Amino acid sequence: MQLSVKRNVSQFIKEIGLFRTIGIIIVIIWSLFPIYWMANNSFKDRVEQFSSPPSFFPHNITLGNYIQLLGEMKFHHILMNSFIVAFVSTVIAVSIACLAAYSLSRFRFKGKRILLCWILMTRVFPPVTFVIPLYTMMGQAGLLNTRTALVLAYIVFNLPFAIWLLISFFNEIPTEMEESAMVDGATPFQSFIKVIIPLVIPGIGATAIFTFITAWNEFLFALIFIQTPDLSTAPVSLSSMITEYLVLWGPMSAGGILSIIPMIVFVLFMQKTLIKGLTMGAVKG
Incomplete structure (x- = not known):
């Protein structure tokens, strides 16, 4: 009787593991298929892109979409604009957030909770809320159409996001370490x-990784504050390929692939730091 129960339990556990594996595979395919289809279209000519039934692999692989994107449209300059804006804003935002998060984590003062709630509320509001005041200030300062x-x-x-994320990390560091350093x-x-x-x-x-990805993918501010095509970012440039009479599916797919590559490289380069940051303080002795 006990052996049969153990066998049933072990079989049930194996079935759960099998279902979990199948579920993970389905989620991975569901998440990666749009990227695969975009890469697939980027190597097709315009005739094959509209073939019926659709082909899951290009019959005649062509680099024409990438040549048109990098040659005629100068998309590499657009990627450089996106990188400069995302990198500089990330460095400044994380630097300020470090000082602010440390102060909010270590010091006690009146109105601290109100200040924390105010910081959080500024992140809760949608970006469109800040468009008009920011546009007015940028116009008065003569900064429109600039990086x-x-x-x-x-x-x-x-x-606000960077501050709230870093506060939790500073809270994990005991104050005794600073006190011993000041004693020395x-x-x-x-x-x-x-x-x-x-x-x-x-x-x-x-925090830098999440901030960089958010800045890289941002669309609304880049669309409104930049009116010069040479200074536009990748999301805005890709959206401009959807015109009134024509949708450039090939160059747009190629641009989407090229826009993903810098983020993938950046995340892979910072992978160890990201894992340590996400698990920091999760295991304590």
């Missing part, structure tokens, strides 16, 4: 730079 306008807008939009003669700023920051590097890396 600086996008950098400042992305800092405003990403800073370090100033509060020196203990912050030399003791705390090295311990929160994984959290800073994880």
Whole structure:
């Protein structure tokens, strides 16, 4: 009787594992199929893109879409614009967020909870809420149609998220470490730079990755603040390929693939930092 029960339990566990594996495979296919189809279309000519039934592999592989995208449309300049804006805004936003998150984590003062709620509320509101005031300020400062306008807008939009994410990492660091450093003669700023920051590097890396991806994929601010095609970002440039009379599916698919590659490389390069940041404080001795 006991043996039969054990066999049934072990068989049930195996079935659960099988269903879990099947479910994971379905989710992976569901998530990656749009990327595969975009890559598939990027190597097809326009006739094969509209063939019926659709072909899951290009019969005649062509690089014409990439040549048109990088040659006539100069998409590599667009990618460089996106990288500059996303990278600069990420560095500034994460640097400011480190100081703000450390202060909110360590110091007690009146109105701290109200300030935390206000920071959170600015992130809860949709980006369109800030378009009119930011556009007015950028226009008065003469920053429209410049990368600086996008950098400042992305800092405003990403800073609350970065602060809230970093607060949890600073809370994991015991205050005794700073106190021991100050006993040895370090100033509060020196203990912050030399003791705390090295311990929160994984959290800073994880925050930088999410901030960079958000800035890279942002569309609304880039569409409104930049009217010059040479300074537009990748999402806006790809959307311009949908015209009133024609949709350039081939170059748009090729541009989508080229837009994904920098993010994949960046995340793979920061993979260890991302994993450490996401699991930081999860296991305690």
